Amino acid sequence: MRKTDWRIIAGTAIVGVVCLIWLFVSGGLIWAALEENERAATVAAIGPRIALLFLMWAASLIAVWVILGYLVRYFMTAPARLLENAQVLLGTDVKRKLVPDGSPENKKLTELINQLVDQREDLRAAMDQRVQEASRNTELEKNRLAALMSELTQSVVVCNLDGRILLYNNRARTQFRALSKAPAVAGGAELIGLGRSIYSVFDRKLVAHALENIQHRLQRGAATPSAQFVTTTQAGQLLRVQMTPVRAVKMPAEGSDEAPTQTNELTGFVLMLDNITRDFEDDSEKDRVLYSLTEGSRAAIANAQAAVEVLEYPDLETDMRERLLSVVRDEIHGLGKRIEEMQASSANTLRSRWPLEEMLGADLIEAAIRRIEATLSVKASTDNVDTSIWLKVESFSLLQALVHLAGKLQTECQVETVQLRLQTSSGQRACLDMLWSPLGEGTKAVLGWEMEQIKVGTETMSLTVQDVLTRHSGDSWVEREAETGRTFFRLLLPLAAPQEELSADMFLRSESRPEYYDFDLFKSSEHSRSLDDSLLTELTYTVFDTEATGLNPAGGDETIQIGAVRIVNNKLLHHEFFEQLIDPKRPIPPETIPIHGITPEMVKGKPTIESVLPAFHSFAQETILVAHNAAFDMRCFQVKEQATGVVFDHPVLDTLLLSAVVHPNQESHRLEAIAERFNVTIIGRHTAMGDAIVTAEIFMKLIPLLAEKGIRTLGEARAAAQKTFYARLKY
Amino acid sequence: MSAKVLIADDEQNILISLEFLMKREGYQVSVAHDGQEAVDAVAKDKPNLMLLDAMMPKKTGFEVCQEIRSNPDNADIIILMLTAKGRDTDMAKGIALGANAYMVKPFSTKELAQKVRELLSAGA
Numbered sequence: 001m002r003k004t005d006w007r008i009i010a011g012t013a014i015v016g017v018v019c020l021i022w023l024f025v026s027g028g029l030i031w032a033a034l035e036e037n038e039r040a041a042t043v044a045a046i047g048p049r050i051a052l053l054f055l056m057w058a059a060s061l062i063a064v065w066v067i068l069g070y071l072v073r074y075f076m077t078a079p080a081r082l083l084e085n086a087q088v089l090l091g092t093d094v095k096r097k098l099v100p101d102g103s104p105e106n107k108k109l110t111e112l113i114n115q116l117v118d119q120r121e122d123l124r125a126a127m128d129q130r131v132q133e134a135s136r137n138t139e140l141e142k143n144r145l146a147a148l149m150s151e152l153t154q155s156v157v158v159c160n161l162d163g164r165i166l167l168y169n170n171r172a173r174t175q176f177r178a179l180s181k182a183p184a185v186a187g188g189a190e191l192i193g194l195g196r197s198i199y200s201v202f203d204r205k206l207v208a209h210a211l212e213n214i215q216h217r218l219q220r221g222a223a224t225p226s227a228q229f230v231t232t233t234q235a236g237q238l239l240r241v242q243m244t245p246v247r248a249v250k251m252p253a254e255g256s257d258e259a260p261t262q263t264n265e266l267t268g269f270v271l272m273l274d275n276i277t278r279d280f281e282d283d284s285e286k287d288r289v290l291y292s293l294t295e296g297s298r299a300a301i302a303n304a305q306a307a308v309e310v311l312e313y314p315d316l317e318t319d320m321r322e323r324l325l326s327v328v329r330d331e332i333h334g335l336g337k338r339i340e341e342m343q344a345s346s347a348n349t350l351r352s353r354w355p356l357e358e359m360l361g362a363d364l365i366e367a368a369i370r371r372i373e374a375t376l377s378v379k380a381s382t383d384n385v386d387t388s389i390w391l392k393v394e395s396f397s398l399l400q401a402l403v404h405l406a407g408k409l410q411t412e413c414q415v416e417t418v419q420l421r422l423q424t425s426s427g428q429r430a431c432l433d434m435l436w437s438p439l440g441e442g443t444k445a446v447l448g449w450e451m452e453q454i455k456v457g458t459e460t461m462s463l464t465v466q467d468v469l470t471r472h473s474g475d476s477w478v479e480r481e482a483e484t485g486r487t488f489f490r491l492l493l494p495l496a497a498p499q500e501e502l503s504a505d506m507f508l509r510s511e512s513r514p515e516y517y518d519f520d521l522f523k524s525s526e527h528s529r530s531l532d533d534s535l536l537t538e539l540t541y542t543v544f545d546t547e548a549t550g551l552n553p554a555g556g557d558e559t560i561q562i563g564a565v566r567i568v569n570n571k572l573l574h575h576e577f578f579e580q581l582i583d584p585k586r587p588i589p590p591e592t593i594p595i596h597g598i599t600p601e602m603v604k605g606k607p608t609i610e611s612v613l614p615a616f617h618s619f620a621q622e623t624i625l626v627a628h629n630a631a632f633d634m635r636c637f638q639v640k641e642q643a644t645g646v647v648f649d650h651p652v653l654d655t656l657l658l659s660a661v662v663h664p665n666q667e668s669h670r671l672e673a674i675a676e677r678f679n680v681t682i683i684g685r686h687t688a689m690g691d692a693i694v695t696a697e698i699f700m701k702l703i704p705l706l707a708e709k710g711i712r713t714l715g716e717a718r719a720a721a722q723k724t725f726y727a728r729l730k731y
Numbered sequence: 732m733s734a735k736v737l738i739a740d741d742e743q744n745i746l747i748s749l750e751f752l753m754k755r756e757g758y759q760v761s762v763a764h765d766g767q768e769a770v771d772a773v774a775k776d777k778p779n780l781m782l783l784d785a786m787m788p789k790k791t792g793f794e795v796c797q798e799i800r801s802n803p804d805n806a807d808i809i810i811l812m813l814t815a816k817g818r819d820t821d822m823a824k825g826i827a828l829g830a831n832a833y834m835v836k837p838f839s840t841k842e843l844a845q846k847v848r849e850l851l852s853a854g855a
Contacts, residue, residue: 298815299742299786302836306748309840313755320751327744428819447797475820477793479827490827492820 007076011068016061023057078102079109086113095121158246160268163198163207175273176201179233190618193576195540195568197622198271202241206231209396210243211269216363218245218264228357229396230276238280242272297335304331356472358496361389361422361430368402368420375403375457378410383419389430390496394471397454398493400461401468402434404454405489409436413446421488429474430495435481435488446487450476469493531624531651532715536703539714541567541653542620543699544578545691546633547596549588553636558584559609560598562616563688565696566623570703572696578619579689581606596686613637613644620650624714628671628695630654651714655699657721662705664724674698734851735759737778739769739795740813741787749782752840756847766790773799778808780851782843783830785814785821793828800829809850813838 034042046053078101085098097114100107149156155172159165176192179201191201198207210227217225226244233239248265307327310316316324362385369380402420409415413436421433450465469476474492481488531539544564550557564578581598583606593599627633630652637648659669666677671694675682680697682690706712711720736758738749746762753760761776763769767789769781781799785792792812799805812830814821825833831850834843 294817295815298817298836299745302813302815302838303742303744303748305837306745306752306840310748310751323747327747331744425823429823473818473820475824477797477824477828492823 005069005072005077007072008065008068011072012061012065015064015068016057019057019060023053074102078106082106082110082113089113089117155273157192157198157271157273158268159198159271161266163204165192165194165196165198166268167194168192172273175275178275179237179239190578190615190621193566193568194573195566200618200621201233202231206396207243207269209399210241211245211266213363213367213395214243214245214269215264215266216367218247218266230394236277237275238277240274240276242274244270244272246270292338296338300331300335300338304328307331356392356394356494359391359393359395360387361385361391361432362387364391364393364395364398365420365422365432367395368399371399371403372406372418376407376410378406378415379417380406381417381419383421383433383435385420385422386424389422389424391430392472392494392496394468397461397463397468397471398491400454400456401463401465401491403456404465405434405449407455408446408449408452409434414439424495425492428495430493432491432493433488434491435486437485438487446478446489450489532713532718534714535712536706536714536717537570540569540623541626541696541699542578542623542650543567543626543692543696544616544620544633545627545688545695546636547598547686547688548636549584549586549592551632553632553639556586557636558582558586559636559640560584560588560603561596561688562612563690563692564616564619565689565692567626567696567700570700572693572700574693577689578616580612580616582612583608609640610644613640614646617646617648620648623650625650625652626655626695626699627652628655628691628698630656651718653699653714653717654721655695655702657724658699658702658706658717660724661711661717661720662702662709671695671698733757733759734779735761735776736780736782736847737761737763737769737772738782739763739766739772739787739792740782740784741765742784748840749843752844753782753847756844758847766792766795769795770798773805773808777805780809780811780847782847783810783812785812785816785825793824796825796828796830811846811850813843 031039031042081101082098089096089098095117098110100110149167149169152169152171155175156167156169157165157172158167173192179191206229210229213227214225226242228240228242230238230240245266246268247262248267250261250263304327307324311321311324311328365382365385369382372378372380406415406418409418415436415438417436419435421431421435423431423433425431450469452464454461454463454465454468465476469491472493474494476489476491479488479490480486542564543566544562546559546563547561548557548559553559560582562578562580562582566573566576568576581603583603585608588598588600588603625634625648631654634648634652641647655671655674656669659666659674663669663677666673671691672682674680675694675698678698678701680694680701682694706717706720709720711717736753738746738753738760739762740746740749741764743764746764750760750762758780761772761778763772766787769783769787770790772778773781783792783795787795790798792814796810796812799808799810810830810832812825812833813836814825814833815836817835822833822835832846834846
């Protein structure tokens with residue numbers, strides 16, 4: 001039964017009381033106006049019927065009750081109900097028609113609200129449709145880009161400014177395989193992967209130098225700046241890298257029709273890689289043959305020619321004639337032998353020829369001055385720089401050479417200032433001179449510096465200044481200027497044909513990015529926070545599992561398999577994995593085979609732990625290690641520290657402990673039990689890879705549950721795990 | 732008095748011809764077989780003209796040239812570099828380091844004799 005509205009009770013009571021008061025007041029007044037006999041007559045007339053009076057009063061109250069009830073329902077409850085219903089509509093996505101009720105005004109209001117709701121739904125549907133369309137387009141663009149990239153025969157890697165890889169194509173993956181130091185084990189997966197640092201492949205300084213070059217050209221208004229460098233990788237491969245900047249896009253003001261324009265601010269870079277090891281070897285061999293044919297033969301021909309010409313003198317003594325003839329025979333024989341050798345020779349000694357880059361001479365001088373002043377306490381300035389000169393140079397090593405020479409001048413000759421000069425020599429080559437005023441004796445002290453290995457700061461390169469110039473088919477020497485008394489290093493460098501530096505606005509339209517390229521990849525930037533303060537959702541993880549011959553690593557049990565996957569940006573990357581069987585160099589106990597399914601035949605001929613652990617270490621570099629019951633795996637690695645030379649000092653998270661944090665009342669925290677709790681499908685349980693994937697999926701489900709408990713950062717997760725009961729068990 | 736000519740080359744096969752040629756031209760000829768020998772020979776008996784091979788053991792022709800020129804007393808020695816290195820950079824280097832002339836092997840002996848005559852008459 002519905003509860004009676006208090007307003008009706010109150011209203012009825014008020015009306016009843018007012019009626020009673022009116023009755024008594026009017027009765028009293030009438031009573032006061034009556035004569036004595038009239039009062040007696042009234043008492044006699046009304047007295048016995050007084051109950052009737054009160055009955056009437058009560059009856060009229062019932063009428064009041066009913067009328068009030070109707071009025072309240074009509075004017076007050078109906079709008080209140082409408083309010084509640086409207087609030088529900090406002091707060092939720094529920095779509096329903098309200099039934100008109102109450103007064104005509106109230107009914108009209110209800111209809112109006114119904115219309116508003118309809119309008120809202122239409123708008124929402126339209127918006128949904130547009131969002132869907134947009135995301136379908138984005139998806140399409142992404143797929144198109146992906147298809148395009150995978151078709152490319154050149155490897156492409158896109159990085160943000162921190163050098164983190166944001167995008168790479170298939171070709172790059174195969175290329176990195178060739179760069180891997182452990183190709184059989186990690187297959188390049190330790191080098192390339194989303195979120196990995198490109199600096200594990202390239203020297204950070206090379207990349208920084210190329211970026212600086214690009215930045216500089218951008219500021220000077222060049223339309224399509226790009227830089228090129230050649231580098232050797234740790235695996236001894238020679239790579240030519242073309243770098244193109246990814247520039248920030250400036251959105252036009254709201255409402256204007258202009259297309260977004262590029263700014264000079266860099267947000268990342270695209271690297272196109274060419275493995276030129278093979279080409280380079282071929283080139284070098286050709287070079288060597290050519291060199292030996294020309295320069296090597298010159299001397300021999302000269303000898304023979306001189307001898308023949310002397311032989312033409314008629315007054316030659318027999319003895320002399322015989323000697324000269326033997327010279328001719330000797331040289332001709334030598335030439336024949338040389339050609340035979342050349343045909344048979346295979347490339348051993350190689351002379352380097354490095355791809356050179358065209359660069360405005362004035363830019364190089366400016367870069368050199370900046371570099372010298374940044375590295376040394378030597379003042380550098382220009383002295384007569386021909387700004388029309390274009391050079392063909394490999395600027396990185398050339399700048400290193402200049403800094404090296406300036407550094408030597410400072411330390412050995414106490415030179416405080418140097419000048420750089422650039423001019424052409426007879427139009428064939430450029431002369432880059434580093435001038436200084438010697439304090440003591442002229443050129444003696446600096447003789448032979450070009451043959452020393454280049455040193456910049458604490459670093460020593462494997463090259464000498466002479467090597468750098470040989471790369472440029474140039475040369476260097478020390479000379480003294482008679483007029484001024486100054487001394488200078490002269491570097492002869494090859495010239496390039498002058499180029500027009502095209503201005504940026506000429507190209508801005510046509511050069512803007514093709515349509516398919518609008519990923520928002522460049523937002524993620526390195527957070528300077530320490531790892532412990534980093535959010536669990538933002539970190540990169542290597543989730544792994546191992547299989548072993550037994551449970552006692554210190555007592556001789558060996559790891560026989562490692563499997564690992566990566567979690568980057570809260571996504572499980574199935575294609576960036578590490579899976580390797582390991583030859584334990586000991587028998588596998590037959591009773592353990594049913595557990596891990598690895599037979600002695602399977603591990604025969606596989607790499608040993610000495611080569612697998614370093615490769616896994618590289619695979620896991622700069623990530624957090626995650627494992628189920630990580631203590632066991634970490635103990636296995638620790639036992640091998642001496643043998644492998646690698647120490648796993650990564651931060652470690654244990655899904656067993658984290659599960660105990662989230663569900664302290666659960667009995668079992670075995671992998672199977674947790675997987676069941678989280679409804680994670682178990683595939684290939686008890687292969688290292690299968691378990692690693694299950695662990696990864698569980699870990700990703702644990703992260704939001706930990707957040708509910710206020711555990712959001714790595715530091716908090718580690719602290720919480722430490723406190724659990726399981727953490728106190730010693731392995 | 733006839734001019735003194737020092738021939739510095741490590742190849743016996745060309746020394747025979749050059750020595751014969753220079754003697755025939757009427758110069759006093761001495762011979763050095765490597766860079767160090769050439770420097771020593773200059774110190775002992777200063778020649779008027781040197782035929783200097785660029786590629787020699789112990790000291791290259793470039794080094795010999797630079798060393799000789801670093802002593803102002805030797806400024807009047809005429810240096811004619813002979814070399815199998817035909818690149819323009821080598822030529823520029825030779826001239827920059829103080830050689831008076833530069834001839835690339837192979838050369839004609841007549842031209843060489845002519846060049847030597849010219850250089851000596853210009854220097855004298």
